[in-house]
Amino acid sequence: PISFPIYFLIVYCFMKPFERLNQEQMASNETLSSSIIEDINGIETIKSLTSEKTSYQKIDREFVDYLKKSFAHQKSEAIQNSIKQATQLIINVLVLWLGAKLVISNQISVGQLVTYNALLGYFTEPFQNIINLQAKLQTATVANQRLNKVYLVKSEFKKSESQELHHNNPHNIIVDDVSYQYGYQKNILHHFSIKIPFGEKIALVGVSGSGKSTLAKLLVHFISPSAGNIFIGEQNIKHVQRQNLRQHILYLPQNPYIFTGSILDNLTLGARENTTQEDILKAVELADSKDDIENMPQSYQTEISEEGGMSGGQKQRIALARALLSNSQILILDESTSNLDVATEKKIIDNLLSLKNKTIIFIAHRLTIAEKVQRVILLEKGIISEDGSHAELIHKKSKYYHLVKY
Incomplete structure (x- = not known):
């Protein structure tokens, strides 16, 4: 003892x-x-x-x-x-x-x-x-x-998010007086408001740090607004289940991730359940990736990974085809063709603009994309500086005109 x-x-x-x-x-x-x-x-x-x-x-x-x-x-x-x-x-x-x-x-x-x-x-x-x-x-x-x-990190899914987006409603996007700041930094977006009708093809342009990617991440609820509301149709996204929201809005970053596995596995990741071989072929054709894939040693069964096996441009096209195979009615493409040559990019952009019943938001530094879309939105320090078609903004000879000129 x-x-x-x-x-x-x-x-x-x-x-x-x-x-x-x-x-x-x-x-x-x-x-x-x-x-x-x-x-x-x-x-x-x-x-x-x-x-x-x-x-x-x-x-x-x-x-x-x-x-x-x-x-x-x-x-x-x-x-x-x-x-x-x-x-x-x-x-x-x-x-x-x-x-x-x-x-x-x-x-x-x-x-x-x-x-x-x-x-x-x-x-x-x-x-x-x-x-x-x-x-x-x-x-x-x-x-x-x-x-x-x-x-034990808190889940991003909340009990208050119980709604689902209505499939039959047109998914107009309404951003109402939204502000956002990272931590204690200055606001990236300042009382930002915009309406994007369903089916419209628009380009968000502006210098780095103007809030383009931040807006995209707000739309898919990766982050939540510091103030204001975002509506898809008539539903506030803060009440919509995030998984359901992301089935309707797909965000494709500039550097998409390629998972270890076959090309087919990567293409069908997140694809709708009834995806057919014809759907896959159509998606890779729209992404101008069909010839590249078929020229590979095992075609669609070729093993690839993030670390090797494909160039940056090939990865972007695979990711774009994967996005097209999803059931998303709204696509947000954040510099998703930046690694492509001009001719290939032009062909892919033309293919995307021909799609009906899809809203496509291009976040772009290359203003060749802005020339083709229906509407151009110029962001400057978190606010909309100019809004209109490429021709209208060029005619105004204001900030967008000088951005294109230089």
Whole structure:
């Protein structure tokens, strides 16, 4: 019984240091792993800039830091184990010393002392095994806390979003007095309002940072407005289920992700259930990707991945065909043809503009797209600077005119 408080004190004294050292070791390991992955993904840039030495030195410093943190953790465990073993040895010596005195004074026999010492070992060994779990339990606790930072992130889906978009209603887009800011920064959009009738083909143009991509992400509810409302038809999107909303509005970023698998798997990802072979062929023709795919070693069964197998332009066309195979009535294309040559881009844009019963919003820096659409909206510092057809805005000889001219 006397050993209980001693062991408890040893465990208690090392609780805070173990927690701190575990946190530091795992954080250092995370930094090291992230740097290695980042350098592997950016190896072409590193080679182009001849910065191999700098990158190696950075990882070397982080690796040394991780080794130091790991060594400090192992050192603390070793010190605690040494203290526990020393405590056990002292207790055993004290028991034998007191027992020997009792034997000399004929209060107990030698056999009784040997028996008591054996029973003491059977009792203290399991107790010490339990205490030895402290370091492992604390490591597991810290690891669990770090995992929970990811797994316990609040879901983007909310109970208040219970509505579904009506299929039969025309999906006009109405942005009503919307403002948005990232964190505590200035507003990216300022009291922004616009109406886009169903089936219209428009181009959002403007310098970088004018709010074009932010508006696109608001429309698919990746982010929520700081103020104002967005309506699809007559329904406010803040009450619409996000998955249902994204079945009607599809956002295609400039750098789409290609998943490891066959071309066919990538094309049919997110496609409607009744997609036929004819639908697939039509989509790849509209995206001008049919010849590229059929010239590949295994045609539609060719294995591709994000890391290799296709050029940037080919990836964009695969992603565009994938978007066309979805059931979305509204397409938002955020620089989705930026990696294509002018001739291929012109052909694809013409194909997209020929589609009926689809609203298409082009976010573009190339003003050749703006020349073809029905309506051009020029954004400047989060507000609409000009709105009209390409010909009308050129005739006004204002900001859009100068943007085209230069």
